[in-house]
Amino acid sequence: MGRLQQLLFVSLLIFAAAIDGTQGDAMVTGTVFCDQCKDGQRSWFDYPISGVKVKVTCTDSNGQITMSREETTNWFGNYAVKFNGAPDLSGCFSQVSDSGQSSESGCSVPAGPAQKLRLMFRFFDMEMYATDSLLSQPAQPMSNCPKSTNPVPAPVTPVPPAQPLPVVAPVPPAQPQPVVAPVTPAIPPPSPAFRLPPMPPLPPLPPLPSLPPAPFMEASACPSKSWTMPEYKCYWRMVNPETKVAVVFGSLAARRYGTDMTLMQALQGRGDPYRTLLREGVTSFLNSYNSLQFPYNTIGVIQHMDWALMGSTRSVLLTGLRFMRANSGHGTVNCTFTPCK
Incomplete structure (x- = not known):
């Protein structure tokens, strides 16, 4: 396709977008992770999981549910929930509602609090909301998770009571001994210091090999x-x-x-x-x-x-x-x- 044909095709696409009728939509996106250490927060050991059902719920001032939508996470643990008509979702929240197919990976227990929606942008009558990561947990934490920063103190071993000391008969005072002047030994003269011969210089290090290309x-x-x-x-x-x-x-x-x-x-x-x-x-x-x-x-x-x-x-x-x-x-x-x- 020549450059003129490409420009004509792009112009047709822009014209079709311009004449297309307006349709307001609101979308909520986020990710669900498997909390392998069951510590309630994201870490290096956590990974996104697919097949998890996520529900986005909106309530009024009395706590009554006004809107609710549910979607399933894709291959990369992402979910996207759509609301028609671009409603105001500032008071809504998302949470894991069901583990679904994630039980096959061993991470099947919904965990963590519901997350409030954040408005990211408005564009062409469309609204985009996002949430913090949601968590799902396995039945048991991973064996090589780091230990808690507040470990349980070790039990204190009781000390047995002290036994009474035995009674010892007094020892009579020792008789004074004559004082003898100490004999100072003769100090030999110092021997001459031994010096090693100078060492030859080390050979230069070979040049490091160049790194392989990283395209x-x-x-x-x-x-x-x-x-x-x-x-x-x-x-x-x-x-x-x-x-x-x-x-x-x-x-x-x-x-x-x-x-x-x-x-x-x-x-x-x-x-x-x-x-x-x-x-x-x-x-x-x-x-x-x-x-x-x-x-x-x-x-x-x-x-x-x-x-x-x-x-x-x-x-x-x-x-x-x-x-x-x-x-x-x-x-x-x-x-x-x-x-x-």
Whole structure:
């Protein structure tokens, strides 16, 4: 596709977004972690869990429930709950309502307090709320968890009472002995100090070997067409071309695109706004694994895909355009692919 055709396609997408009817939505996002140490807080040992049901509840001044929605966490432990009409969710909260499929991983006990919603931004009549991490716990804590900072004091061993001392007969005073002057021994003269001969200088250290190249530290952004070429197949990491879209992006993507579509098929989507979103979303997902300097991280790509699929057609187009701009490198970052050996 030539540059003029690309500009025309982008202009059509922006025009379609502009004429699309307004639809106010409010979305709540967050993550559920498995609290392996059962200490009620996040630590290095905790990890996100999937299949957990999270409920977002809103109450009035009398404590009566006015709204309630429930969703299940995806493969990366994230959840996204949608409310139509952009209601005010400032007084609402989220909490783990059911362990669901997480019992298979051994982390099945809801724990921790409910978390209040925080308004992140308002944009095009859309509201985005976020919450602090929610926790679920296993039946027993992990064996190698750090010990508590307030350990239980060791039990005090009682000391037996002291026994009375035996009575000893007095000893008569000793007779005085004659004083004898001490004899000072003769001190031998000091021996001459022994000196070692000078040591030869040490040889210089060999130069350290150069570090191996780390291509994932370099800035790189590659379009969808590059990811479909066989000579660049070695750049696929963590996933392969036959991985299912539903496995990577979760239940929302499965409802829209089905459970049989692969990532390679998604990269060849054209024409339809939802297929365009999927093509650019999969491309951003692969670029995030290939370069740490890519504008989106892996979890961020999945979250933006979920938000777009829960929103209007305009949000689908805008998210697809943002992914496309990141995959093009913003005009300053090139694709660093070289043919695989």
